[in-house]
Amino acid sequence: MNEQTVAEAQQLGKVYGDGSAAVVALAGVSAGFRRGEFTAIMGPSGSGKSTFVHCLAGLDQPTTGTASIAGTDLGSLDDEKLTRVRREKIGFVFQSFNLLPTLSAWENIILPLSLSGRKPDRAWADRVITAMGLGDRLEHRPAQLSGGQQQRVACARALITRPELIVADEPTGNLDSRSGAQILGLLRRCAREWQQTVLMVTHDPIAAGYADRVLFLADGRLVDEMHQPTPALVLDRMRRFEPQAVR
Numbered sequence: 456m457n458e459q460t461v462a463e464a465q466q467l468g469k470v471y472g473d474g475s476a477a478v479v480a481l482a483g484v485s486a487g488f489r490r491g492e493f494t495a496i497m498g499p500s501g502s503g504k505s506t507f508v509h510c511l512a513g514l515d516q517p518t519t520g521t522a523s524i525a526g527t528d529l530g531s532l533d534d535e536k537l538t539r540v541r542r543e544k545i546g547f548v549f550q551s552f553n554l555l556p557t558l559s560a561w562e563n564i565i566l567p568l569s570l571s572g573r574k575p576d577r578a579w580a581d582r583v584i585t586a587m588g589l590g591d592r593l594e595h596r597p598a599q600l601s602g603g604q605q606q607r608v609a610c611a612r613a614l615i616t617r618p619e620l621i622v623a624d625e626p627t628g629n630l631d632s633r634s635g636a637q638i639l640g641l642l643r644r645c646a647r648e649w650q651q652t653v654l655m656v657t658h659d660p661i662a663a664g665y666a667d668r669v670l671f672l673a674d675g676r677l678v679d680e681m682h683q684p685t686p687a688l689v690l691d692r693m694r695r696f697e698p699q700a701v702r
């Protein structure tokens with residue numbers, strides 16, 4: 456791992472269940488993710504995309520191999536230390552927003568800090584809120600916000616700790632194309648402007664076109680990699696892998 460590598464998977468494997476019910480979700484995936492790099496993870500349904508990012512980010516435990524964040528092997532950490540790495544070094548964005556309905560947008564955004572008894576850095580919080588266009592929505596509850604606004608709150612929450620790694624699992628899956636484009640532009644900005652490492656699972660070739668590179672998984676293996684992707688090139692590559700998997 457060189458100093459530019461923020462996250463690294465080495466021969467990451469995951470088997471769910473055992474005996475005749477065992478499912479091999481990941482069959483040994485190795486990949487490194489550099490500072491400021493925006494990577495999309497693509498592949499057919501069931502190819503192991505979510506399992507891969509969940510294992511890499513310490514949300515799930517791999518069966519074999521190692522996942523490291525900022526040089527720390529997550530497998531060597533006890534629960535408390537792992538929770539701290541997740542909270543301080545990684546920002547998560549999910550398809551379903553995962554905001555707490557009883558908290559205001561502002562309270563949701565600062566939740567990762569509140570949970571560790573920390574106060575927000577006001578200048579950074581202002582930058583994030585301005586970038587997300589949320590300045591006039593901070594007192595609103597999630598139910599009073601559109602889907603796009605809710606996802607921008609979720610992005611602000613992911614960014615508030617200035618994490619080195621942002622993990623986004625189908626962040627535009629529940630959004631219309633305009634709101635989706637806003638979120639994708641923001642993720643790209645996180646990488647380009649703020650040098651964060653962004654890892655995004657997506658089925659959408661247009662979304663993948665925002666990334667610097669695409670990793671393609673099939674049957675739990677890394678089967679290809681594309682740099683400077685365009686939606687057309689990504690679509691073409693997906694068709695070649697498994698035509699029936701293109702939605």
Ligand SMILES: Nc1ncnc2c1ncn2[C@@H]1O[C@H](COP(=O)(O)OP(=O)(O)OP(=O)(O)O)[C@@H](O)[C@H]1O
Nearest residue numbers: 471472478479480499500501502503504505506507
């Ligand atoms: N908790 C679990 N228990 C058992 N099997 C699981 C579990 N989670 C995932 N799997 C299986 O592991 C394989 C990989 O799943 P995963 O969700 O990582 O794929 P994916 O590429 O993200 O799929 P999708 O695009 O449909 O979200 C699938 O066969 C899935 O059924």
